[in-house]
Amino acid sequence: MTAPKGELLIEACEMHGTYLPRFCHFRGLTPQASCRMCVVRVDNPKIPKLQTACTMPVSEGMVVTTKSEEVESVRAAMVEFLLANHPVDCPVCDRAGECELQDQTFGYGEDRTRSQYDDKEVELERQISPFIYNDPQRCVTCKRCTRVCEEWMDENAITVLNRGASTIISAFSGWVECSDCGKCVDVCPTGTLLHVPYKYVARPWDLKQVPTVCNFCSDGCSMLAGTRNEELVRTVARDGRGRTAEGINHDFLCSLGRYTIDYVHSQERLKRPMIRRGDTLVPTTWDEALSFVASKLNEIKAANGANSVGVISAARLLNEDQYALKKFATHALDSQHADFYHDDDEVDLAAFFKHGAPTIATQEHLQNADVILLIGSDPNEENPLTAFSIRWAVRQKSAQLFTVNSIASRLERQATKALRVREGSEAAIIQALLDEAKVDDAAAALGVKAEDVKAIRKAVAEAGNVVVVFGDELRGAAVEALSLLESVLPANVETATAARAAYVDGLQREVRSTNSTQKPSVNNNPYTYIVEHPVLKVGADRVTTATKFAFLPLVRYSNSMGATQMGLGAEGLHAKAMLSAAGSSIKALYVAGEDLVAKANGDAASVRAQLGKLDFLVVQDMFLSETAELADVVFPVTSFAEAQGTQVNNASQVQFVRRAIPPVGQSRPDWMVTASIAKLMNVDLGFGGQLKNVFKEIAENVAGYAGLSHNQLANEGAKAIVQPAPNGVDAADVKDRLVSQVAQINRNLAVDNAAMTAQAGVRLKTRYTTITRHSNMLTPDVSEVKVFPA
Numbered sequence: 001m002t003a004p005k006g007e008l009l010i011e012a013c014e015m016h017g018t019y020l021p022r023f024c025h026f027r028g029l030t031p032q033a034s035c036r037m038c039v040v041r042v043d044n045p046k047i048p049k050l051q052t053a054c055t056m057p058v059s060e061g062m063v064v065t066t067k068s069e070e071v072e073s074v075r076a077a078m079v080e081f082l083l084a085n086h087p088v089d090c091p092v093c094d095r096a097g098e099c100e101l102q103d104q105t106f107g108y109g110e111d112r113t114r115s116q117y118d119d120k121e122v123e124l125e126r127q128i129s130p131f132i133y134n135d136p137q138r139c140v141t142c143k144r145c146t147r148v149c150e151e152w153m154d155e156n157a158i159t160v161l162n163r164g165a166s167t168i169i170s171a172f173s174g175w176v177e178c179s180d181c182g183k184c185v186d187v188c189p190t191g192t193l194l195h196v197p198y199k200y201v202a203r204p205w206d207l208k209q210v211p212t213v214c215n216f217c218s219d220g221c222s223m224l225a226g227t228r229n230e231e232l233v234r235t236v237a238r239d240g241r242g243r244t245a246e247g248i249n250h251d252f253l254c255s256l257g258r259y260t261i262d263y264v265h266s267q268e269r270l271k272r273p274m275i276r277r278g279d280t281l282v283p284t285t286w287d288e289a290l291s292f293v294a295s296k297l298n299e300i301k302a303a304n305g306a307n308s309v310g311v312i313s314a315a316r317l318l319n320e321d322q323y324a325l326k327k328f329a330t331h332a333l334d335s336q337h338a339d340f341y342h343d344d345d346e347v348d349l350a351a352f353f354k355h356g357a358p359t360i361a362t363q364e365h366l367q368n369a370d371v372i373l374l375i376g377s378d379p380n381e382e383n384p385l386t387a388f389s390i391r392w393a394v395r396q397k398s399a400q401l402f403t404v405n406s407i408a409s410r411l412e413r414q415a416t417k418a419l420r421v422r423e424g425s426e427a428a429i430i431q432a433l434l435d436e437a438k439v440d441d442a443a444a445a446l447g448v449k450a451e452d453v454k455a456i457r458k459a460v461a462e463a464g465n466v467v468v469v470f471g472d473e474l475r476g477a478a479v480e481a482l483s484l485l486e487s488v489l490p491a492n493v494e495t496a497t498a499a500r501a502a503y504v505d506g507l508q509r510e511v512r513s514t515n516s517t518q519k520p521s522v523n524n525n526p527y528t529y530i531v532e533h534p535v536l537k538v539g540a541d542r543v544t545t546a547t548k549f550a551f552l553p554l555v556r557y558s559n560s561m562g563a564t565q566m567g568l569g570a571e572g573l574h575a576k577a578m579l580s581a582a583g584s585s586i587k588a589l590y591v592a593g594e595d596l597v598a599k600a601n602g603d604a605a606s607v608r609a610q611l612g613k614l615d616f617l618v619v620q621d622m623f624l625s626e627t628a629e630l631a632d633v634v635f636p637v638t639s640f641a642e643a644q645g646t647q648v649n650n651a652s653q654v655q656f657v658r659r660a661i662p663p664v665g666q667s668r669p670d671w672m673v674t675a676s677i678a679k680l681m682n683v684d685l686g687f688g689g690q691l692k693n694v695f696k697e698i699a700e701n702v703a704g705y706a707g708l709s710h711n712q713l714a715n716e717g718a719k720a721i722v723q724p725a726p727n728g729v730d731a732a733d734v735k736d737r738l739v740s741q742v743a744q745i746n747r748n749l750a751v752d753n754a755a756m757t758a759q760a761g762v763r764l765k766t767r768y769t770t771i772t773r774h775s776n777m778l779t780p781d782v783s784e785v786k787v788f789p790a
Helices: 009-015 069-084 100-108 144-152 183-187 255-259 261-265 286-304 319-332 363-367 384-397 427-434 436-446 450-462 477-488 493-512 560-565 575-580 604-612 670-680 691-701 710-716 731-743
Strands: 039-042 126-129 132-134 159-161 168-170 193-195 208-213 222-228 231-236 274-277 280-283 309-313 338-340 371-375 400-405 417-420 466-470 549-553 588-592 616-621 633-636 645-648 653-657
Touching: 039 069, 069 100, 132 168, 144 183, 144 384, 183 193, 208 653, 231 255, 231 261, 274 286, 286 309, 286 588, 286 616, 286 633, 286 670, 309 319, 309 575, 319 338, 319 560, 319 588, 319 645, 319 670, 319 691, 338 560, 338 575, 363 384, 363 466, 371 384, 371 427, 371 450, 384 400, 400 450, 417 450, 427 436, 427 450, 427 477, 427 731, 436 450, 436 731, 450 493, 466 477, 477 549, 477 731, 560 645, 575 604, 645 691, 653 710, 691 710
Parallel strands: 309 338, 309 588, 371 400, 371 466, 400 417, 466 549, 588 616, 616 633
Antiparallel strands: 126 132, 132 193, 159 168, 208 222, 222 231, 274 280, 274 633, 645 653
């Protein structure tokens, strides 16, 4: 058989259909070789003993025996050894049914034991974090959890304590302080680590697992939604059988995607439509609510003319919902005013797409980049999958990371060079990249040394492929100027190859000069990247873009990109302008899924006053939000778990969201509510009550969607939406406006060089409070949890 140079033997065997048992090995983590289950015989007189396949790279002409009486005997002995101190409690263990120890025992163990211990090491089960239970008796000391915490999350929150038979997994304080991503539980092969919210809730064979997509940040992680009795009980990126949702995140999932799902069944969910009678909202029927809204909107439109009604949506709504709202505004309301609500820290997508669509990077592009330039934002706290991909690129692919930020970030620890700059000065780094003569001025604006800016420009100029990850700190001309980088700093294959070789050689010499382990690891195998389990690819080409530069805008919500593509905000008043015009040119507002009052940033009274000027306010939402409390009619709508459709992540990849459970109460999908009102207004949106017809129209009318269908997306996964490339950019005008923008930077501001002190994940958990405040999982009561000393 053939395999890529440098590939581990255990992976090469699996590529060709030969599975080798393992506990400690996990693709993407450094080799451990502690369980000895993957032993093989290598036909080489210089290697007299059995070898662990998880630490041995393949070589030319290697002859390996993976199945023999000798090998099977050793594997059986290892299983027997592990079971010697393992409790026989499968009937009460939550991992039973998807436990790798069970699988390996049935597959490679024997039906007898020669080891009997009357004094087994016994450690009491205990809770070690708000979300993790630990039962030390079940541990096989594979150390997957400690490695995933260090290597994937860069948190080092969980570790191995003691030695020998007394080894346990915990933290030095006994309580794990981390971002609560839960990855350590997912990779655990036994029931040692368990999710607190899922404990004693269901058995794996009771669950119906539905692949769907997370509805929080814009990374768009796929996950398996486990349901029982029409109730959502857990979400995982990878279950105990190694199955994944086959999405862009593979085995990764953050705390929001994992531990906020209980809001779907919150007691605060709206179950029925509500209508205002006097000063009170009271439950009513769908027929009465729909008829009243249709009649009232027709009345306002007739009295005040076109553009008197505005539509504001939430950026988390699916493409089909956004498209229906846009069409509803245009055809039923005769209004150009349809937009999704832009938070103050939303990326300037209007400027990014002003001249066309620059090349947008996917997570695979990010993981395979030569150079990553992070400008603003903190992906750890805003886009966790993006942060993981950056760490992966640095650790596994020896990428160079440069950060230009005014706030502290854990990613600075992985950076080749981390520049802490003045708040609001990030645009200056773009000026320095576009014009070498302005490097000194840019450095002065940033508040850093000119040598550091020159070093970043040199690395970017010499690189073969560069991914620029940017947040809302870049605005206006600085965002427009990103499309000019390709022409100003073009790719040169010879220069890029030499620069890459010199950088990797420097890393290797640095590693050889110390006795420490390789950090970052230098992997000679260009094909080792995260792939779906258990199918692996042999000799897959490195994933790069056709252009040298690719960009990853860290938009805030799960479908901010999709809402933009559906045309919301393309014409008419923007959402905040509609709010300001309430009572004057805007007589009524139709708000879908957004809480305008809660997002007022301390100015809730002003927003309430503006909404009070309206003749009519309609809200469709999952909860009776502060905005819904002011409405004349409120419609209950479905959550992500009850909805079906598509959404677009920050990499402009459209993904299919499957319905996992039936609608809660009398909730209906957003698009269906809108279409029903339009029909009662004597306007047929043409959907025929079928979701597939909505997407069919999208495929026919929206650029980049041609030829796509729900079935294709469900079967083939995420598809990139490719839109026209930048064309006709007036480079001189953009550069002039950028110079003016940089000149306005306040150079008297001090640079904040303070170290990061906040606990990991704090900002992430408070980022989507309009939803997470209804989750008891995310903010559990641990006041009565007894912490046992480690």
